[in-house]
Amino acid sequence: MAKHAGSVFSVDVTGLDRDAGQPAYARISERIRAAILSGALAPNARLPSGRTLARDLGVARNTVDWALDQLVADGYIVRRRGAGSFVAAQLPERDSPPLQPERSRILVPDTAPRRISRRAEALRAYPGHYEPASSVPFTPSLPPTDLFPRDVWNRLLQREASRPGDDYWHYGASNGLPALRRAIAAHASAMRAVRCSPEQVIVVTSTQQAVELAAKALADPGDRAWCELPGYPPVRHGLRSAGLEVVDVPVDDDGLDVAAGLAAAPDARLAYVTPSHQYPLGVELSLPRRRALLDWAHERDAYVLEDDYDGDYRYEGRPIASLQGMDERGRAIYIGSFNKILFPGLRIAYAIVPEPLIDAFVDAKHIADGHTALLMQGVLAAFIDEGHLGQHLRKTRAAYDRRRSAFLEEVHALAPWLHFGPARAGMHVAARFADAASGLCDRTVAAACGEKGVVVHPLSKYGRTARGGLVFGFAENNRVRQGVAAIRRILAHA
């Protein structure tokens, strides 16, 4: 064989006894059969036409036809007149003798454990799946889908997709679509008192990505970062995955204990905080601590990552301004996301960064994934510019507030076992075990709730705390009463 003459099949059939003179059609049918048996070609999948296969594989049409004939004869594919060839709905192999070992290689799952990186091992504590997306009561941080105006969104989607020109189809700028950056700057500026120009906005896919870009732009492996304890696990894991050492800083009624952070790691490069509504405890970072945090960052050449994940939802008192808005020395990086306030499948969020850091963030985004998908950026820009974001926020703010009231009324029944923290904002509330329940393991209680179809998170999921507790979402309004009753029964018998 000439050096570069390898084709898909000459390489692919190394285990299929080619040297014994197996003809080309047999090798092709074996290949397709293996793809069917492995599940790569699903039952009822349509195969390319014989002519197409012949061209793509560089063999004669006859060869392909013979291969397909054999597969039809063996029951792996069926031909439908005028419609082509399809993988059979029922495969014959189930009733057949097992494949010869060298042929079934692809089917033998290779599950012997492998060495993965230390950072990947650490991640195994937080496996990569999401909560079920169903309407189970109390799943924290799961935005309801019933309030989003899909009709409006889809109308804009259709309009933008049909727009002439290549703006949404070609490569885009790594920092994001200009129209979206303008819309975000206007929104964050008007609603969250963020000070910025559109140039400071970097469009990303998620809060996690914003944190990762900050970690890479500002810190090298081994550098340290403060994280709230208890706090948001994906950020902690993301910082570690970027090579940083996470320093746990406790949270009390005034938010992150800045003095504790100063004592533990004054030389940290980053501090991650949720100042408007601490995740998960729901407290606000006090004004003196905001000042202390920004002073520390200024003095030690560090940066504050402000995750304002639900700053748009506040039901009592005046809005809490962003920490970024009081930063006069370019030390705050503001992170906002549309994945929770619109819908999680969207994957659009943003970072607002001090001007001297713009280039470093854009470079990091460029290397991470080029840029965020374009068409949805355009749709979102239109959605904001045309007033739909504001309208949606007003509608959901009122609805979540009503659901919050109903929830708080119901959970009076849990008062003997749970002390509820502040519920003035956002979409969730944390409750610590009261003395009567102080000996309980929150993971056990949460698991028991799960068995009754109620999802609450154990407080210890967010990091070790002196006393356990449960975290509830209240933005959905399904079966609140039944859910609370189920939890009450579990706590009463625990």
Add this chain to the structure above:
Amino acid sequence: MAKHAGSVFSVDVTGLDRDAGQPAYARISERIRAAILSGALAPNARLPSGRTLARDLGVARNTVDWALDQLVADGYIVRRRGAGSFVAAQLPERDSPPLQPERSRILVPDTAPRRISRRAEALRAYPGHYEPASSVPFTPSLPPTDLFPRDVWNRLLQREASRPGDDYWHYGASNGLPALRRAIAAHASAMRAVRCSPEQVIVVTSTQQAVELAAKALADPGDRAWCELPGYPPVRHGLRSAGLEVVDVPVDDDGLDVAAGLAAAPDARLAYVTPSHQYPLGVELSLPRRRALLDWAHERDAYVLEDDYDGDYRYEGRPIASLQGMDERGRAIYIGSFNKILFPGLRIAYAIVPEPLIDAFVDAKHIADGHTALLMQGVLAAFIDEGHLGQHLRKTRAAYDRRRSAFLEEVHALAPWLHFGPARAGMHVAARFADAASGLCDRTVAAACGEKGVVVHPLSKYGRTARGGLVFGFAENNRVRQGVAAIRRILAHA
């Protein structure tokens, strides 16, 4: 002021002389004026209604009205009867005295350089922007937009967006939509001889992201990775950004010099290769070297990252099978992307990983950005399942082949200065300077071409090589003759 009573404006106007008793309406109008002057609120942008502003800001309606009145009087906003308030198209500030220093703080660009990370400094050599997306001749690796069936795509988009249920709107699985993973497995299996089940497919946004996930799942900071020299810069930078040390391994006519890699860094954790069509030289990795690479990976517990970025385009000879397809020991990670074969704004690519590594990759993806945006995954799955991907590949393969022939015919005129490498596949071709041009600096030549409206990449952009050269894209067919003539004049006078 009570501790938590801070509102958007009480925090925001710290520099606006609040203590001197400036009234609330004045602080609000100042804030809006600053947003307008900074560009955060663009000319002609619509402001929220007075009632809305009052509610969102927690002030009386009168206060907001007074603030808006002042802005109208000053010429910053205009009111249109029945339509609301809008930022003025022409701002008065241009003819006014400058703002007082403390008021214009937001306008003073803070551009003093900051300390960024060492990895971010290294990235500055490869700043985060893309080539202009216009139809300039010869831009390498820029897929043309004229052949993509937008009408088909948009029809599927509309259909999928209107599908009832929450599949595209809620959180999704971090490894991708099941329908898309099945479609990708079938495509890669049938067309690229990849051996896989749908479970091994991880949907990502881009080749860069796939490489980053591999780096994090398999390597820790300080671990080493082989990269082709010359090679694809974003991958090299991405690996460094993930904390890895990049080991340059030279490329010759048989592709990556595996023996040189073995000599330089036998203990590397990863080897990144483009075996079907080396980027940028266009050579194929020979069969003995493929075997040697997989043997090394097996023996040293390392992994081969196979970037098959344009494996679907081959114009001469039989298709080159994927390296993954000949890997029997679970050492190859196959990376494919739809961003070049469909359209770059899409941002969907995939990794196909050995079974024992699935969890580590899914965890890494979960932490990187949760999951890839959902609706477009559904549209792409339908596009593949319904045969449009195959049809598009056949159409573009034929078109690029015609464009390639026309291009190769024209560049005969450059033979005195440039020796063209293989052009049997893909969308680009690399040419090295001939003896007559051996003293030229390829960056100078490329810059001169740029001035004439012709984009070619200097070969040295992909890493130091003994002799410079130019890299051409041939998939666009705009102004080929004029472009070649311009380059000829530049080379003849250099």
